[in-house]
Amino acid sequence: MDKVYHFLTLAGIGLYWVLVAGVTLRVVLKRRAVSVSLAWLMVIYIIPVVGVLCYFLFGELNLGRKRADRAREMFHPFGDWFYQLNDCNAHITDGLGTHISKIDHLCNNRMGIPALCGNQLQLQTTPQEILLSVINDIEQAKQSIRMVFYIWHPGGLADSVASALIQAAKRGVDVKVLLDSAGSHTFFKSHWAKMMRDAGIELVEGLKVSPWRIFLRRLDLRQHRKIIVIDDDVAYTGSMNMVDPAYFKQDSGVGQWIDIMIRIEGPTVNVLSAIHCWDWEVETGDRQLPAQPECSIEIPIDSKPVQVVPSGPGMPDHLISQVLTLAMHQAEESVRITTPYFVPSADLLETIKTTAQRGIKVELIIPKNNDSIMVKWASRAFYTDLLSSGVKIYEFDGGLLHTKSVVIDELFCLVGTVNMDMRSLWLNFEVTLAVEDPAFTKEMHTLQSSYVQRSEQVDYSVWKQRSIYHRFFERLFYLFNPLL
Template identity: 50%
Template sequence: MKNLYAIINWLFLVSYWLLIAGITLRIMIKRRSAPSAMAWLLIIYIIPLIGIVAYLLFGELNLGKNRAERNKALWLSTVRWIEEFKECSYLFASEHSEVARSLFQLCKYRQGIGGLKGNQTKLITNTDDVMLSLIHDIGLAKKNIEMVFYTWQIGGLVDQVAEELMAASRRGVCCRLMLDSVGSIEFFRSPYPVILRTAGIYVVEALHVNLLRVFFHRADLRQHRKIILIDNYVAYTGSMNMVDPRFFKQHAGIGQWIDIMVRIEGPVATSIGSIFSCDWEVETGERILSSPPNINITKFEKEASHAIQVIASGPGFPEGVIHQALLMSIYAAQKRLVMTTPYLVPSDDLLYAICTAAQRGVSVHIIVPRYNDSMLVSWASRAFFAELLESGVLIHQFEDGLLHTKSVLVDGQLSLVGTVNLDMRSLWLNFEITLVIDNNDFGKDLERAQEDYISRSRIIEATAWAKRPYWQRIVERLFYFFSPLL
């Protein structure tokens, strides 16, 4: 009996160390940043069993077998669509401002498609205005309405949007709605999915979390895009979820969420629609990507035309392109750089680029909320403040709610607006979307919004920050350790 126990113990120990060695090899073989790899290795060696389980759940970008197969099958049709779209050469911008030229060239190389002209954009900074504009556009829809959101929460003006969407479906408009399983968990537990489906709306729960299959696809991979597409010609995107701030997370004690959205008319809507089509096919297996429509841009050619590039990220899309775009934008800045983000946990490259911009004389402003809905991210963000402040970066803490706007404005000309937070999850993991807009008039609109945020913020003084309690520094460094994983 003793020999049997000895053999079992020996087999257990061998299996245990082989498992750790196998996971170590997987971490080292996978292409990832050195800080991320070191963080995973330390977690696995310090708390082995918990660390191994955590890595199997969250350590690798795994779509799951079915989604991965659909993603692979989708690639050839997407390439054909891009080539067909590129034949409409009159849609593509040939001239860009000096600050934007290199970034648009990068996006063209990485994504296979250039920036589009003939677009008319409108920056909407008030949630009620977004909802009312959307309700109006849905009421005019004739062919199709497609939406994807991370969060949809019933209540307030959101219910009016839902009513208008159901009315559109009843009059024959094809309506598709895709919502993230985790972000919209309360919605899927409510009667609303049945109500919308009864009205003829296709409702899909994206990236559904199944406890029985958590080891077969990454559980924390999220559909974080916010897209509305109407008749393949009008589109909305930005930071706003389908929520009414007066009803959303009121118990959190952080105030109402502050967001922006961009309403677009023009060929960029077609590009955004192709991204939705890819997401829809990967999730459902249904192919809805059709040939690019014949688009007339002449009515905007006489006005201020906005050259726009759409950057999409997530599994199946060019890896790291949003990260590259942010780096190029920061290095292109010559006079003024303003960034707004609710979650500031930048990569080492981004941190270095921001600090370098301030050190070479660029006026750099970062606007973050003073109070955050994520304790982990809030503490991790503070670990970066000292280095930023020492470099001359001005950090403004927004005090009038949770500033959820994600934006970058370079020299008043080049704007980046979308769903991407300055953290590892947005930059390397989630399905995200960003608009790159090369237009001075739009830049002025975004600048006004950012100046309004600054007027409602408290600036952090470098001397005062250096005197913060020592225990806070310890907590900051503790959460900084997990920043590559956030």
């Protein structure tokens, strides 16, 4: 019997090392950032067995065969729809400013989506303002309502939104709601899910989490977009999930989440509607492309363009990351960034440092307290490089700053769902808006200034004196970059 146990032990060890060797070879042969590959190798070797399991679960972009096949089949029909936007009089190539013209070329060449003029943008900055505005627009809906969110959490005004949707469905409005399975698991367990379906709302659980799928699809690939489209006339997007912050994560110790949404009217609404249709078809197989935007409208001479930039599996790789890099390289005076989760890739880190080193004023505003302890420590691992390059870092102490925004030269901005981490920029379904509108950008910059006033600036001389304890945890959690 001892010989059998001895044999099984040796066989197990041998099998494990063959498995490790195979995974190592796969990591090395995959074409991706060297820093990501090295981080994965360290995870695999430092944490036996668990490291290999983590790589199988989170190491590669795997949408699942059915969804991946759909995405490939969809690309050309949706591409044709997007390319038709170039014939719309809202695409004014001669009127594009310095910042957005190159982004328009990039997005047009890679996905066919041009920047469009003739939009009206309203920046909404408080939960009550956002949710009451959404409810009011839902109550005016006559034909259709499309929604996609990462998190829908019951409670407070979020329940009033659900009630308004149910009433809209009962009066004959076609309502389609797509929610991420992981982010909205509490909602799907609540009575609201059944009430919506009973009212005739098409409620779909996106990227469903199941123990049977753990090796068939990457579990941390999530539907992270936040989009509302009503009658193809009004749209919302931004950083806020469908939650009332007073009823959400109250026991996390980080305070209420601080978010924004943008209410949009004009041609860009139809583009956001098409992004929702993309997500809907990836998940359900049902194609329902929206109408093209009205192209006989009169576009004011001084109308400022908005570029919709989506990313995610099936779409051109790293499009939002490219737009972000391009925008910062064009900065002439200042770059100000707000993000809740700051775990950048080596390339993005280098872009931020280079921008500061060429004399541009670069400011980074992130939460002092984070709902992810790993992200909090990993973020601080980048402080020394950033501070030594001249980047000013502010730690916001008024709640969990969840706003995702970049303001360039106080003239141009990026706002949307995208965090400054590899998961958002390389993996998830995301969307951001590139806006070249001085009035709107000034509003965004003023809001960012209010965040700075509620923040504490990190002093480089004090930072260099931090304890070995802090340095250890910074480096430790930095190793888990690929999982953050």
